[in-house]
Amino acid sequence: MKAIIYRDNGSPEVLQLVDRDLPVPGPGEVRVRVAVSGVNPTDWQARSGVAHAKLFTEVTPHLDGAGVIDAVGEGVEQSRAGQRVWLYMAAAGRPTGTAAEYTVVPAERAVPLPDDAGFDLGASLGVPALTAHRALTVAENGPSRLRPGALDDQVVLAAGGAGAVGHAVIQLARWAGATVISTVSGPEKARLATAAGAHHVINYREGDPATEIHKIAPNGVDIIAEVALGANLALDLAVLRTRGTIATYANDGGKPVELNVAQNMVLNTRLQFLVLYTAGLQARAAAVEDVAAAVRDGALPVGEEHGLPLLRLPLHRTADAHRAVESGAVGKVLVDITS
Template structure:
């Protein structure tokens, strides 16, 4: 089978296309014929050494993917064979990600994909959608899992609504009944965020961002889904409602964060860091279930019609795919394996 591997950390050039034996599933595992592999920022960061790597060990990159189960291991219901599925965290603490024609995974890490959902959508769930779900469900009082009406009456601010996590957060929050505000940096990204379903879009380069947000949310926002906590700290303090929650899932703009203590204390606000790989098991299960329900309802989509343009690359051009994500491509980068 075709597989992409790297044996040392570095730029996209360290990856190569090789031929590998087709793996067999063990007890409690399934084998998935991968149709699409999704590329996330954590994939190229891992390739560059963010999580360490033993030189000489072959690593297949990419956490997310979608395909069809074609074999099951001992203890797995045979009915799984032939099912369309999406995959999450394939390469987390494992040497086998989704950038290969077949991948073997524990059954827990494959999720049924409805017939109406494309493999492009399935490969674009994983890290972005599960992260967005976690960010939207860590406020005091929950909800633990999103469903229609779960965020009714609440206002959510999504920083960077044109990104993959931002796009998923907009769609999930709107599906759950929230009023959704998002910030963007250009007219192009404003159009994408509106297409994704944001009720209000603020270009933070075009005026007083805090005033614009307060104009549509005079009592403040209940939840902030934050991609750039350092640069946006002052803004977030200015727009959070009393007892609000800010969920930080990335460090765009740098690692340094300075916060004023007293305004946060008097507001009883919560700042919560989110790393989807290491969230509690129950929270991960809730996220998988909530995202699956949104997909079944047709509430999560990808493509231009959903504000998330798709960029397809054949497996032979995986280096170009990784480079596109590393260089900040707007939309979702996918690798085709069939």
């Protein structure tokens, strides 16, 4: 089979297209014929060594993907063979991710994908959707699970709504009944956030965004899903309600975070940092179940008409896919395995 591998941390040039033997699923595992592989910032960060040192002699990257189970290991129901699935955390703690024609994963990391949901959608879930779910379920007295109605009467602010996680925050929050505000940096990203389903979109580079947000949410925002904490913290605190939550999953731009302790004490701010790897099995399992339910409801579509443009590249151009994500490409970068 064809696979992308790297043996040393470094730039995208370390990625190589090679031939490898077909993997065999072990107990509790399934083998998936991968159709589409999804690329996330954590993938290039792992490749470059920014996230962590390389754990294996040889690594096939990418956490997310979608395809069809073609073989099962001991202890897995044989009926799963032939099942369409989306994959998450395929390369987490393992040397083989989804940048290959076939990959082997624990059976629970291969989630059934409805027949009416394309592989593009399946490969776009994983890290973005599960991260978004976590951001929306960590608030004090808020729901730990998402379903229609779970966020009724809540106001959610999705910072950077044109990004993959921001897009998923908008869609999941709207599915769960929230009023959704998104902040963006310009008109093109505003168009995408609106297409994703945001009720209100505000350009934070124009006028007084805090005043505009307070017009929508006079009592303040309940949950803020934050992608650039250092750059946006002042605005976040200006619009957060008392005992509100800022759930931060990134610090795009790298601006240092400076906290006014007294201001946050008065607000009783909940500042929640999150990453899937250490979120815990229970939180991840709940997220998988709820995201799967949202997919069945048709609540998480992708594509430019739904606010998430798709940038597609073939397997042999995986290095270019990494460059695109690393340079901040708008939308979702996908690698077509079978092209």
